[in-house]
Amino acid sequence: MHLILAARRTEQMNALAQDLLTKHGTNCHIVTIDLAAPDAGRLLMDEIDRLGVNVELLVNNAGIGLIGAIENATPEEVQRMLNLNILTLTDLTYRILPGMLERGHGAIINVSSVAAFQPVAFMGAYSASKSYVLHFSEALWAEARSRGVTVLGLCPGVTTTEFFERAGAPGWLDKHSSQTTFKVVKTALSALEKRRQYVIPGWKNYFLSLLVRLTTRRTAVNESKRYFRSGKRNNKTSE
Numbered sequence: 200m201h202l203i204l205a206a207r208r209t210e211q212m213n214a215l216a217q218d219l220l221t222k223h224g225t226n227c228h229i230v231t232i233d234l235a236a237p238d239a240g241r242l243l244m245d246e247i248d249r250l251g252v253n254v255e256l257l258v259n260n261a262g263i264g265l266i267g268a269i270e271n272a273t274p275e276e277v278q279r280m281l282n283l284n285i286l287t288l289t290d291l292t293y294r295i296l297p298g299m300l301e302r303g304h305g306a307i308i309n310v311s312s313v314a315a316f317q318p319v320a321f322m323g324a325y326s327a328s329k330s331y332v333l334h335f336s337e338a339l340w341a342e343a344r345s346r347g348v349t350v351l352g353l354c355p356g357v358t359t360t361e362f363f364e365r366a367g368a369p370g371w372l373d374k375h376s377s378q379t380t381f382k383v384v385k386t387a388l389s390a391l392e393k394r395r396q397y398v399i400p401g402w403k404n405y406f407l408s409l410l411v412r413l414t415t416r417r418t419a420v421n422e423s424k425r426y427f428r429s430g431k432r433n434n435k436t437s438e
């Protein structure tokens with residue numbers, strides 16, 4: 200077994216596992232799990248322990264967004280998002296990183312976002328959750344690097360996935376330029392090899408991350424309003 204895939208949709212994971220086996224001879228173990236559930240990190244770790252394997256590379260990728268005015272999301276939806284984006288990611292890191300440090304090798308990729316660099320209107324809780332992921336990852340990078348372990352904060356910009364459909368902004372992706380997941384993964388693996396603390400795939404996204412340093416925080420957050428003002432979840436807001 201080379202890979203453990205963990206998400207909710209078993210069918211998609213089976214298809215991916217089959218593809219990886221055919222193309223690369225990679226064996227996958229599939230865990231169907233809701234990573235937004237409060238005890239998800241422990242349950243996943245129990246499964247990994249049952250398999251009797253050491254995790255050499257942990258990719259904390261599962262994450263969701265909520266796009267729209269604050270009154271258009273329920274507190275329960277926000278809580279699930281924060282459970283997934285922050286709590287389970289932290290929990291898994293705390294459960295897996297110590298073993299890597301003990302063995303003196305291993306790596307973690309935590310998927311943050313270019314939205315981590317500044318507050319973003321109409322996705323305030325999401326962008327703040329990604330700031331958490333970036334800061335947490337960078338701090339661990341500094342702690343772990345002298346002990347043979349790398350922690351990378353991956354900060355993609357707009358990427359062609361189901362993210363915007365699911366976050367409440369259907370069709371948004373069609374109107375904006377985006378990167379492929381291939382490009383994002385390639386950049387991440389190259390940054391991991393160089394043992395960088397964080398990486399932003401694409402120079403335009405890198406420039407976007409600097410915006411908050413080139414202008415005032417007030418201007419940066421006001422400018423961010425235009426990205427998602429007309430999202431599906433904003434029906435009740437005019438401005």
Ligand SMILES: NC(=O)c1ccc[n+]([C@@H]2O[C@H](COP(=O)([O-])OP(=O)(O)OC[C@H]3O[C@@H](n4cnc5c(N)ncnc54)[C@H](OP(=O)(O)O)[C@@H]3O)[C@@H](O)[C@H]2O)c1
Pocket residue numbers: 205206207208209211232233234235236260261262263264283310311312313354355356357358359360361362363365
């Ligand atoms: N797309 C972008 O523009 C963009 C930009 C910056 C950062 N990101 C980040 O990239 C990461 C991946 O998102 P994506 O763009 O690939 O979006 P996506 O296409 O919606 O994929 C999200 C992934 O997370 C899994 N997931 C969602 N909720 C889950 C849950 N409760 N339990 C277990 N797994 C769950 C999904 O699998 P199941 O639904 O089967 O569970 C799916 O594999 C996220 O952390 C996101 O914040 C995305």
